[in-house]
Amino acid sequence: MMVRLLAGVMCFVPINGALAQVNYPAKPIRLLIGAPPGGGNDVLGRVVAQRLTDRIGQQVVVENRGGAGQTIAGDVAAKSPPDGYTILLVSSSFMISALVYPKLPYDTLRDFSGITQIATIPQMLVVHPSLPVKTGPELIVLAKKNPGALMYGSGGNGSTQHLGAELFKVLTKTSMVHLPFKGAGPAIAAMLSGDVQVFFSTVPSVQPLAQAGKLRAIAAAVAKRIPTLPDLPTLEEQGVRGMDISGNYGLLAPAGTPASVIRYLNDEVGKLLITPEVRDYLAKQGAFVAPSTPAQFQAQVKAEIEKWREVVRISGMKPD
Numbered sequence: 001m002m003v004r005l006l007a008g009v010m011c012f013v014p015i016n017g018a019l020a021q022v023n024y025p026a027k028p029i030r031l032l033i034g035a036p037p038g039g040g041n042d043v044l045g046r047v048v049a050q051r052l053t054d055r056i057g058q059q060v061v062v063e064n065r066g067g068a069g070q071t072i073a074g075d076v077a078a079k080s081p082p083d084g085y086t087i088l089l090v091s092s093s094f095m096i097s098a099l100v101y102p103k104l105p106y107d108t109l110r111d112f113s114g115i116t117q118i119a120t121i122p123q124m125l126v127v128h129p130s131l132p133v134k135t136g137p138e139l140i141v142l143a144k145k146n147p148g149a150l151m152y153g154s155g156g157n158g159s160t161q162h163l164g165a166e167l168f169k170v171l172t173k174t175s176m177v178h179l180p181f182k183g184a185g186p187a188i189a190a191m192l193s194g195d196v197q198v199f200f201s202t203v204p205s206v207q208p209l210a211q212a213g214k215l216r217a218i219a220a221a222v223a224k225r226i227p228t229l230p231d232l233p234t235l236e237e238q239g240v241r242g243m244d245i246s247g248n249y250g251l252l253a254p255a256g257t258p259a260s261v262i263r264y265l266n267d268e269v270g271k272l273l274i275t276p277e278v279r280d281y282l283a284k285q286g287a288f289v290a291p292s293t294p295a296q297f298q299a300q301v302k303a304e305i306e307k308w309r310e311v312v313r314i315s316g317m318k319p320d
Contacts, residue, residue, distance in 0.1 A: 024084055024260075024261055024264060025056060025058045025084065025085065026058075027058065027085060028058055028059040028060070028061050028085070029052075029058060029059070029060045029061070029084070029085050029086075029087060030060075030061050030063055030080075030085060030086045030087070031045055031048070031049050031060050031061065031062050031063065031087055031088075031089060032063050032065055032073040032076055032077050032086065032087070032088045032089065033045040033062060033063070033064050033065070033066075033073060033089050034065055034066060034067075034069075034070025034071070034072060034073030034074060034088070034089075034090065034093075034094060035064065035066045035070065035091075036064055036066040037064055039183075039184075040091075040121060040202060040204070040247075040285075040287075041070075041089060041091055041249070042062075042064065043285060044089070044118060044119060044249055044282070044285075044287060045062055045089040046062055047278060047281065047282065048060075048089070048118060048251075048269060048272070048273075049061070049062050051272040051275075051278055052268060052269060052272060055268050055271070055272055056268055068097070068101070068319070069093050069094070069096065069097035069100060069101065069156075069158050069159075069319065070090060070091070070093055070094040070097060071094075071097050071101060071104055071105075073088060074088065074090070074094060074097075074104075074106055074108070074112075075104075075105045075106055077112070077252065077253075077254055078105070078106035078111040078112065078254060078255075079106075079254075080254050081254070082253065082254040082255060082256035082257040082258075083257065083258075083261075084253065084257055084258065084261035084262075084264075084265065086253075086254065087115065087251050087252065087253050087265065088112070088251065088252045088253070089118075089249065089250075089251055090249070090250060090251075090252055090301075091160075091247055091248065091249045092160050092163075092246075092247045092248050092304055093158065093159060093160060094108070095108065095248075095301055095304035095305050095308070096158050096160070096163055096304070096305075096308050096312070097158060097319075098305050099305060099308060099309055099312040099317075100157065100158040100312060100317055100318070100319050101319050108301065108305065109301065109302055109305075110255065111254070111255050112252040112253065112254065112255055112301075113252065113253045113254070113255050113256075113257050113262060113294065113298065114250065114251075114252060114262075114294045114295065114296070114297035114298030114299075114300075114301065115250070115251035115252060115253055115262055115265050115266055115269065115294055115297065116250055116251055116265070116266045116269050116270060116291050116292050116293070116294065116297055117248060117249070117250040117290050117291060117292040117296065117297045117300060118249045118250050118251065118269070118273065118289070118290070118291070119249050119273075119282055119287040119288055119289050119290055120246045120247065120248055120249070120287070120288055120290050121202050121203070121204075121246065121247040121249070121286055121287045121288075122202070122203055122220060122221070122222040122226045122246050122247075122286070122288075123160065123161075123164055123200050123201060123202055123203070123220075123221040123222065123245045123246065123247065124200070124201065124202075124203055124206065124207070124210075124217060124218075124219065124220050124221055124226070124229070124232065125139075125168075125198070125199075125200055125217075125218040125219050125220075125221050125235065126191070126198075126199050126201065126206050126209075126210055126215040126216060126217055126218060127139065127197055127198055127199070127215070127216050127218055128191060128192075128194050128196075128197045128198075128215065128216070129213065129214070129215065129216050130194060130197070131150075131197050131198075131216070133216075133218065134216065134218070135218060135219070135238055136218055136219045136235045136238040136239070136240055137238055137239060139198070139218060140172045140174055140240075143172070143174035143175065143176055144173075144174055147174070147175040148175045148176070148177055150176045150177070150197050150198055151176065151177045151178075151179050151195070151196040151197055151198070152165045152176050152177070152178060152179070152196060152197070152198035152199060152200070153179050153180075153181060153187035153188075153190050153191055153195075153196035153198075153199050154178065154179075154180050154181065154187055154199075154200075155180075155181060155182075155183050155184040155187055156180050156181065156182065156183065157180050157317060157318060157319055158317060158319060159180075159184075160200075160202075160245060160247050161184065161187065161199065161200050161201060162178065162180065162317070163245065163308055163311060163312075163317075164200035164221055164245040165178065165198065165200050166178075166311050166312075166314075166315040166317070167242075167243065167245065167308075167311050168200070168221075168235075168240070168243065169315075170310075170311055170314055170315075171240055171241065171242055171243060172240060176198060179195070179196050184201060184202075184205055187199065187201075188201070188205060188206065188209070191215060192209070192214055192215070199215075200221055200245065202247060202286055203226060203228065203229065203286040204285055204286035207228075207229070207286070217229075217232055219232065219233055219234055219235045219237075219238055220232050220233065220234045220235070221234075221235055221243055221244070221245045222234060222243075222244050222245065222246050223236060223244040223246075227283075227288070228283070228286070248290075248300060248304060249287070250292070250297045250300065250301075251265070251269065251297075252297075252301075253265070262294050263294070266291075266293065266294050269291065270291040273289040273291045274289065274291065
């Protein structure tokens with residue numbers, strides 16, 4: 001009799017656990033974005049939030065906590081209950097901040113769990129039309145003939161534009177002066193006016209300007225040619241080995257979030273990303289969907305930090 005009773009109890013436990021997983025989510029989910037409304041992070045986050053809301057039957061509420069290289073949003077997420085009701089959208093800038101900011105209120109690797117990568121956004125190198133160069137090698141020659149004369153812009157210290165140019169300098173042994181701005185928009189305005197001559201930027205931000213002749217596209221700053229710009233050679237093809245500054249975007253949860261919740265979110269986000277509607281819309285924004293497993297994105301976060309460690313050290317990069 002006792003054996004049958006114990007067997008019944010043991011059978012009941014996994015069923016009860018399964019019911020708990022089915023009950024998630026039972027209330028709205030907060031999606032933290034470490035950038036102000038309107039930028040690439042925000043656009044990507046809102047697409048995911050809207051489509052995920054439609055899929056799971058609970059509202060996914062976007063909360064913008066911009067500033068300090070996404071560390072403000074990261075701090076809020078790290079201190080939130082690990083119950084699956086607070087998740088964080090991050091880009092490569094979040095990983096870079098682990099190197100740039102000397103004292104973060106969280107540990108970038110220990111205090112978060114990967115959910116999935118969402119997309120990659122390739123970058124390209126553009127110059128002001130007044131610059132007498134049309135290729136990467138020509139820019140390198142000009143920079144070496146005039147060390148410190150060329151100025152490159154960025155959306156701020158520690159931004160992907162900043163890291164991209166610093167990586168270019170390291171790989172090509174050239175010298176250019178950094179002029180940081182409060183966001184990519186002002187940096188592009190400075191490019192158009194000729195106040196800065198060199199800029200690494202996401203494709204959507206500068207491709208229309210290059211097509212209009214207001215800027216000159218030099219090369220794709222990624223490992224492979226950009227699908228929407230098949231005729232634009234990569235810097236790798238032009239002899240600059242290791243020049244890959246794709247921006248990576250993904251979702252994290254506070255460490256300790258149940259594995260069943262992580263799997264659920266990974267599955268639902270992965271399914272929405274591969275729908276033709278979402279895939280095509282993001283492609284028009286210059287983003288290419290790249291869903292992953294939780295473990296793969298966790299590894300990607302670590303890899304991004306290691307990728308930029310030496311560049312940050314050599315450049316002496318400091319936070320704004």
